Amino acid sequence: MPDGSIPILVLSTAALFASIAGFIIYFIVLYRNRQLKNKQEQEHLQSIFRQEVLKARIEMQEQTLAHVSREIHDNITQVLSFVKLDLAMIGNADEKQKQIKINESRELIAQAINDLKDLSKSLSFEHISKLGLLKTIEMEVNRLNKSGIVKAEITTDGEISSLGEQRELVLFRIFQEAVNNMLKHSGATHFKIGLQYYPELFNLTLEDDGAGFSSEMFGKSDGAGLRNMENRAGLIGAIANINSNPGKGCIIKVSLNPLQQQLYIDEDHSNSIG
């Protein structure tokens, strides 16, 4: 065996293996740091998402309670006051009039009972989880049509399927925000709601024929609700497009891929508070 060949081999091999081992160890440390960083980012997003879901639920409850309070004040108390008045007048009336007043009171009480039944249904805050997005929106549409302020219609396309409780809750809050804006500011007479369910795409389209607004509104404090809709849509991996021009109504379109996973939403389903 010639002199010098073994040291060359040993030295070069040792140097090579030392550098490969050093590289691999460095890579493992770097990889571990990346994993930790991503984990922290994911936890942060999860925490923001939980807060938003909680906020959405509280807002939904507040809105429902406000509606119930308005209904009791404007409708049921009025009806019961009529009944009280009718019954007070019975004492001086003849038999025929007494019968008319009693029948009238009976009808009014029946109406009050029906209204109370509707109210008790709307007091359940778990509509979304029990009924799903479509049914909950349909109930809201019925309520809007009953009010007579606006003529609302709902259309669906594709095979209806659940988008997940938290996604549906956020979508419903976007819908409620849009309805509130329409009722408060637009003066619209027609309101169209479209739900499109495709395998890789869900669209919620809300269209009114109200006063509309300019794009500058987004920058002002009045546009906070609109920005809120966009932010909330982003949290569930959806995109909200808001198109409006003065005098030309408003179209809000929320698009979502139901198959796309958002780890901070789908991983932990225990973030329900109710």
Place this chain on the structure above:
Amino acid sequence: MAIIEFFYWLLLLIVSGIGTMRYKKLTLPFKVLTCSVLIVFLFNISAKVYSIRYKSNAPILQMECIAEYIFYSLVYYYLFKNKQIKKAILASVLIIFIFFIINAIFLQPFFRVFPTNVYLPTQILFAIFSLLLFKQMLLYPLKVNIVKQGVFWYNTAILVYATTMFLNLGLANYYVAHHINDYSLYYFWYFSLYLFHVFIGVSLFTDNKEIITTYA
């Protein structure tokens, strides 16, 4: 048959056995890897038979060289996400294949010489693919512990194999040029192959298609 060769065959058999037994659980690139280990095993047996019968196993080693490049590149093709890198891998396979034919006809005759001219560029390409895949792993880290990821072990195997084989061939050329007749290089060659297939075995043992999609 030298004992070192026997253990190498045994190792190939164990590694291909691991791949075959876990075949259904493996992701597509590791299924390809299992096939490549089986083919390398068959090539080794054929090389032995051929060398006994014809006193030279050069044609088998020539074919093994190009087959290894195609298979390991194919594994990388499936592991990379970047479309440009995928295209580059396919282009490299085509270029190496053309070069292999030219080399076998004009430079290192197919029936007589071991194709070092093909081995050298392929080892460089493997080292580049390996470093690029390490970069991709850093960009898209998985939740799973790195030592439980088949990709990590495969990539480490290729990096170790490519660099040690490169050193091996370099030293072999040096020894030939200086008329040094030393068996230690032969053992080093086998040591590299052992190490490579042990890592490949671990990669086939750890790969699992159920954990591949969960990003951290």
